[in-house]
Amino acid sequence: MRCIPILFLFSNFAFGWGSTAHKFINLKSTYHLPESMADLKKDSLFYRSYASAPDYRKDYSDTSFFSEEKRHYIDIDAYPDFKNIPHSLDSMMTIYGRSYVWDVGTLPWAIVLTLDSIKDQILRHDYAKAESTMSDLGHYVADATQPLHCTKNYDGQLTGNGGIHSRYESGMITAFQSSLGIVIDSVRYIVSPLDYAFEIIYKSQSLVDSILLADTYAKNISGWSGSGTPPPAYYTALWEKTGSFTQERIQTATIAIASLWYTAWIDANSVTNVLYTNNSIPSDFTLNQNFPNPFNASTTISFTIPENDHVSLKLYNLLGCEVSTLLNAGLNSGVVHRVIFEAQNLPSGLYYYRLETTKNILIKKMMLLK
Ligand SMILES: [Zn+2]
Numbered sequence: 428m429r430c431i432p433i434l435f436l437f438s439n440f441a442f443g444w445g446s447t448a449h450k451f452i453n454l455k456s457t458y459h460l461p462e463s464m465a466d467l468k469k470d471s472l473f474y475r476s477y478a479s480a481p482d483y484r485k486d487y488s489d490t491s492f493f494s495e496e497k498r499h500y501i502d503i504d505a506y507p508d509f510k511n512i513p514h515s516l517d518s519m520m521t522i523y524g525r526s527y528v529w530d531v532g533t534l535p536w537a538i539v540l541t542l543d544s545i546k547d548q549i550l551r552h553d554y555a556k557a558e559s560t561m562s563d564l565g566h567y568v569a570d571a572t573q574p575l576h577c578t579k580n581y582d583g584q585l586t587g588n589g590g591i592h593s594r595y596e597s598g599m600i601t602a603f604q605s606s607l608g609i610v611i612d613s614v615r616y617i618v619s620p621l622d623y624a625f626e627i628i629y630k631s632q633s634l635v636d637s638i639l640l641a642d643t644y645a646k647n648i649s650g651w652s653g654s655g656t657p658p659p660a661y662y663t664a665l666w667e668k669t670g671s672f673t674q675e676r677i678q679t680a681t682i683a684i685a686s687l688w689y690t691a692w693i694d695a696n697s698v699t700n701v702l703y704t705n706n707s708i709p710s711d712f713t714l715n716q717n718f719p720n721p722f723n724a725s726t727t728i729s730f731t732i733p734e735n736d737h738v739s740l741k742l743y744n745l746l747g748c749e750v751s752t753l754l755n756a757g758l759n760s761g762v763v764h765r766v767i768f769e770a771q772n773l774p775s776g777l778y779y780y781r782l783e784t785t786k787n788i789l790i791k792k793m794m795l796l797k
Contacts, residue, residue: 444573445597446479447604452680453478453565455609459685463783464692470558477562478569492529498537499570502579503632505531510629514621534576535624538567542620542691549695561691565684571624572680574638577631588642594657594665595638602662603670609678614689616747616779616790627683634672641668686747693781696788711760714782714789721794722770728780728793729765732758736784740766743779750778770795 444452454475460468485496503509506523513519516536519528541564548557570576575583575592583591600607617623645664651657666673711733717726732738740754750773753766768780775797781790 444569445593445600446482448573448596448600448607448677449478449482449566449569450475451604451607452569452677452684453562455677456565456681456684456688458609458611459614459682460689461614463785463788464689466554467558467561467688467692473558474562474565477559478566480559481563481566490529492525493533493537493540494529497529497533498567499532499534500576500581501532501534501571501628502581503531503577503628504635505579509632514625531579534567534571535621535628538564538571538624538687539621541567542687545688545691546695549692561688564687568624568627568684568687569680571627572631572676572683574631574634574676577628578635580635580639583639583642586639588639590653591638591642594642594662595669598657599662599665599669600673602659603666606666606670607674607677609681612682613749614682614686615749616693616743616781617686617690618745618747618779620687620690623683623687627679630679631676634676637672638669641665644668690747693788693790697790712784712787712789714780714791716791717768717780717793721796723795723797725767725769726793727765727767728753729763730782730789731763732760732784734760736760736786738764739783741781741783742768743781745777745779747779753780770797 454471457468457471457474462468481495481498485499486494487496489495506512513522514535516528523531541560545557545560545564548554548560573596575581575595580586580588581592583589642665645651645657645661645668646653648664649658649660651661711731714730715728717728719726728740730740736758738754738756738758739752741749742751742753744750751768753768758764773795775795778793778795779790780793781788
């Protein structure tokens with residue numbers, strides 16, 4: 428499905444966003460991380476330096492399912508009715524066959540695989556390895572935000588726009604890198620990373636036609652024939668038509684990366700706390716199941732903390748969006764704290780409540796039935 432013309436093997440063609448964009452995205456992703464992740468956040472320059480490392484690991488003779496080269500894209504529109512395909516890899520292999528799924532690209536599943544590795548590494552306290560894998564994850568998620576990594580017409584080869592891949596992600600980005608910026612935002616816990624990856628990919632795919640039209644427009648305006656090096660006027664016109672959504676894609680990439688890093692960290696820390704309980708190591712950091720549960724109008728959440736600390740208790744919906752802050756205060760240890768939660772205007776459903784101190788996090792689920 429994806430063949431690389433030999434001429435381009437050593438150019439930026441196969442590199443996902445060019446290395447300029449990958450470096451920018453990995454660096455800026457760290458800006459969104461909460462202070463509680465300070466240890467992993469402080470190595471922001473590391474994530475920038477290794478942002479393109481996965482591109483240099485590609486080995487085109489490797490035919491294993493998660494071979495490096497196939498991790499960087501998915502030609503999602505190669506699947507008929509692609510908005511309604513199952514997301515699970517097993518289902519996809521059953522329907523389309525292993526080799527077809529491999530050929531079309533493994534990007535969404537590579538994201539989840541990489542995320543799981545980060546959780547394991549944090550759980551093992553192997554932070555050096557975790558940072559390296561976090562850097563890789565940043566690369567793959569950024570690739571998912573690049574529209575031309577999410578289409579079978581990845582180089583405009585099907586529509587007379589040959590070469591657009593590199594012109595868009597490298598030529599244009601290099602010319603306009605000083606115009607790139609991001610807005611610092613908050614991370615969110617991603618309940619289903621696989622569905623989240625597909626959401627990003629669908630949005631990217633929807634922008635492919637706009638890039639191809641912009642390419643044709645830029646050629647006409649600049650009078651560039653399409654062979655040789657494009658003149659500056661070509662890139663100016665391409666940026667004029669694609670710059671705003673390209674910036675949006677880059678902003679999305681940084682938030683998505685930070686949110687997935689955060690999700691791995693939360694999951695790893697939640698497991699750590701469960702292990703402590705199982706091993707009967709005395710720990711006064713406890714979060715009890717709300718009572719009653721399921722509940723109708725109001726419920727009580729109780730918890731204890733090991734030392735006087737700043738504590739927040741927040742409620743999230745299934746999409747990981749924060750719904751309510753139940754508590755945000757300095758509290759004493761040695762007593763059972765109780766928070767009464769009135770559901771008021773919330774719809775029925777499953778919610779997560781998350782207790783965070785400066786050192787620890789615990790999460791539990793509750794069910795609201797009206
Ligand atoms: Zn890539």
